[in-house]
Amino acid sequence: DSGVTQTPKHLITATGQRVTLRCSPRSGDLSVYWYQQSLDQGLQFLIQYYNGEERAKGNILERFSAQQFPDLHSELNLSSLELGDSALYFCASSVAGQGSPGANVLTFGAGSRLTVL
Amino acid sequence: GNSVTQMEGPVTLSEEAFLTINCTYTATGYPSLFWYVQYPGEGLQLLLKATKADDKGSNKGFEATYRKETTSFHLEKGSVQVSDSAVYFCALSNQAGTALIFGKGTTLSVSS
Numbered sequence: 001d002s003g004v005t006q007t008p009k010h011l012i013t014a015t016g017q018r019v020t021l022r023c024s025p026r027s028g029d030l031s032v033y034w035y036q037q038s039l040d041q042g043l044q045f046l047i048q049y050y051n052g053e054e055r056a057k058g059n060i061l062e063r064f065s066a067q068q069f070p071d072l073h074s075e076l077n078l079s080s081l082e083l084g085d086s087a088l089y090f091c092a093s094s095v096a097g098q099g100s101p102g103a104n105v106l107t108f109g110a111g112s113r114l115t116v117l
Numbered sequence: 118g119n120s121v122t123q124m125e126g127p128v129t130l131s132e133e134a135f136l137t138i139n140c141t142y143t144a145t146g147y148p149s150l151f152w153y154v155q156y157p158g159e160g161l162q163l164l165l166k167a168t169k170a171d172d173k174g175s176n177k178g179f180e181a182t183y184r185k186e187t188t189s190f191h192l193e194k195g196s197v198q199v200s201d202s203a204v205y206f207c208a209l210s211n212q213a214g215t216a217l218i219f220g221k222g223t224t225l226s227v228s229s
Contacts, residue, residue, distance in 0.1 A: 002160060002162070004160075033216050033217075042219065042220070042221040042222060043206065043219040043221075043222070045162075045216045045217075045218070048215075048216050056215060056216055058216060067221075078227075090160060090161070093159075101224055103150075104149065104210045104215060104217070105163055105166065106216075107163075108153075108160035108161040108162070109160050110159050110160045111157060
């Protein structure tokens with residue numbers, strides 16, 4: 001158990017629907033990162049939050065959004081789903097914020113597998 | 118921009134064989150470099166890291182040396198086991214507190 005909890009583990013839905021993926025970071029970690037893993041694109045960084053504020057954006061579609069709540073858990077919202085959104089979505093957390101010393105080691109959750117039919 | 122390039126897999130080896138998985142990177146400044154491993158059905162786990170040139174990261178018999186002159190961070194293990202079968206990802210971070218940039222991953226399959 002990495003200490004990063006993601007729910008649900010599996011989700012099957014239809015095109016056009018909306019889903020929410022949830023992540024609880026490791027205790028003490030302030031940064032949360034969302035990644036999408038697909039066979040053709042590999043691991044793509046979507047978005048990062050640090051202590052409740054958006055810190056960085058990667059290849060996140062406009063149909064996707066995220067937030068980090070005061071208790072530091074985060075949710076990734078995926079809307080108007082398309083077949084191509086089927087993927088594994090990983091959440092990771094780290095203690096570091098920008099300017100922190102040392103390497104930024106990310107701890108990953110087990111992932112949420114989304115299947116869009 | 119920053120990027121990581123890994124050798125394409127799959128890599129298929131017999132138990133006790135020597136393993137090398139190549140990784141090169143493009144980055145400004147002095148990034149930190151990582152190897153993560155993903156076992157079937159699981160999330161990524163940190164395998165080893167190196168934060169400056171000539172550093173050697175090591176863990177569970179795996180090693181990788183940060184070579185700035187060749188912008189490389191190749192993963193090696195002297196004698197692989199069946200339990201090492203997994204997907205291995207090379208990654209870099211240009212600054213503490215920023216997201217990691219991953220390579221596409223290399224699948225290793227070890228048979229007894």
